[in-house]
Amino acid sequence: MKVFLTGGRGMVGRAIQDHDRAKAHQIVAPTSAELDLTDRSAVMAAVAEDAPDIVIHSAGRVGGIQANMAHPAAFLTENMDMGFNVVLAARAAGVPRLLNLGSSCMYPHDAPNPLHEESLGKGELEPTNEGYGLAKLAVARLCDFVSREQADFSCKTLIPCNLYGLHDKFDPAVSHLVPAIIRKVHEARESGSDTVEIWGDGTARREFMFSDDLADGIWQAVARFDDLPGVMNIGLGHDYSINEYYAEAARVIGWQGHFTHDLSRPTGMKQKLVATDRQTAFGWAPKTSLQDGIAQTYAHFLDLTERGEA
Ligand SMILES: NC(=O)c1ccc[n+]([C@@H]2O[C@H](COP(=O)([O-])OP(=O)(O)OC[C@H]3O[C@@H](n4cnc5c(N)ncnc54)[C@H](OP(=O)(O)O)[C@@H]3O)[C@@H](O)[C@H]2O)c1
Incomplete structure (x- = not known):
């Protein structure tokens, strides 16, 4: 076509x-x-x-x-x-x-x-x-x-x-949650910092x-x-808390510090999970695990960093 x-x-x-x-x-x-x-x-x-x-x-x-x-x-x-x-x-x-x-x-x-x-x-x-x-x-x-x-x-x-995913935006001024988390945790590891701050209490759930x-x-x-x-x-049909995204990124990146929470910051909706009944009836489902997706995205971020483009 x-x-x-x-x-x-x-x-x-x-x-x-x-x-x-x-x-x-x-x-x-x-x-x-x-x-x-x-x-x-x-x-x-x-x-x-x-x-x-x-x-x-x-x-x-x-x-x-x-x-x-x-x-x-x-x-x-x-x-x-x-x-x-x-x-x-x-x-x-x-x-x-x-x-x-x-x-x-x-x-x-x-x-x-x-x-x-x-x-x-x-x-x-x-x-x-x-x-x-x-x-x-x-x-x-x-x-x-x-x-x-x-x-x-x-x-x-x-x-x-x-x-x-790949080609995501890693600039903190415009980035979404996952690339922002990857960048923060990566920078903590690079600078030897043992804390990373999370906006809100991290219990809001996202898919x-x-x-x-x-x-x-x-x-x-x-x-x-x-x-x-x-x-x-x-969508995925299931979600994770913001704290869980940070924890998974820390595992993939190999950073072993701890997280703090800034409760004065806005975090948006408590949950945003799309229903997948129509998708299931249509006959399609996603395949990539969170760990694999974050690992592939982090590898892409490292490439960009090496080229000075992150
Ligand atoms: N990212 C998400 O989490 C997410 C979630 C749900 C839905 N979506 C939707 O999925 C779609 C793709 O998102 P994305 O994440 O791929 O966005 P993205 O990476 O920011 O890319 C946006 C694209 O829109 C083009 N664009 C922006 N303004 C334009 C204009 N005035 N004229 C022509 N092209 C213009 C840009 O073109 P140039 O690069 O050539 O400037 C760019 O290629 C969007 O409709 C978005 O709302 C995204």
Whole structure:
């Protein structure tokens, strides 16, 4: 198939292109410098010219809690503009299928865990990432609306749980939990420090899937697109406490100090675990253990560090 992939240089976009199944397809993946997805007319022209069999929308402004709290307006407008432009361009160009990537931040703050797709849009979003969550929700709703309006355009949304993996961001200003933990524990080991500070009490629970697993799920979704529900979570089906992520990283990195807790820091939602009933019915499950995923991510971080790029 001819695949138009947005966000091809991002963590997920690279995992999609590095996956074995990518070899069977012709993939066009413009960078943001080549195609600014917030520019509607440029996106319309690019998608029409490429005339793909499917669009995979994996671009986004993505960041951790600090970046989200500092720039809610940019997280809202950029993600909304990119999503609307890509979906509407695909529709205008007569592309038959589009796979959109959402985020578990789309779920209401007080939705019961595990988060079932039926809870979407049924309550206030988590304030620390409201701009991002609102944009993701609006784009997923647009996918649903256009699919209902037009029988020959099928536009579906996968909602990944939190992710980590190769090509993750290790810069503390924008990093997510797992790369931030890897960097902190690595630096403690390098500096000989015997303590590492954790924000909050570390009991909040999070579900982090290895990005290569998401790529595998995405290719499965592409291959069996008609079997896919309009909206489907994609995740591990179980979660770990923040303290457990730190402990696993310390084991992988070989650091034997102890952890302290800064209770004055924000930690976001108590739990964010996506329900995997639809995923199980679809017939897919992730394969990578937490230990293996952290080990592969740490090896990548060490490579970047050696090249002075971490
Ligand atoms: N990371 C997670 O934990 C997570 C969890 C759930 C869902 N998701 C979703 O999965 C998708 C991929 O995330 P990721 O982690 O791969 O993100 P990422 O590593 O930050 O990559 C984001 C990509 O978006 C592209 N992009 C940003 N602004 C753009 C613009 N104006 N025009 C064109 N391209 C633009 C970037 O392109 P350039 O590199 O060319 O600048 C980059 O390749 C996103 O939709 C995200 O919301 C991520």
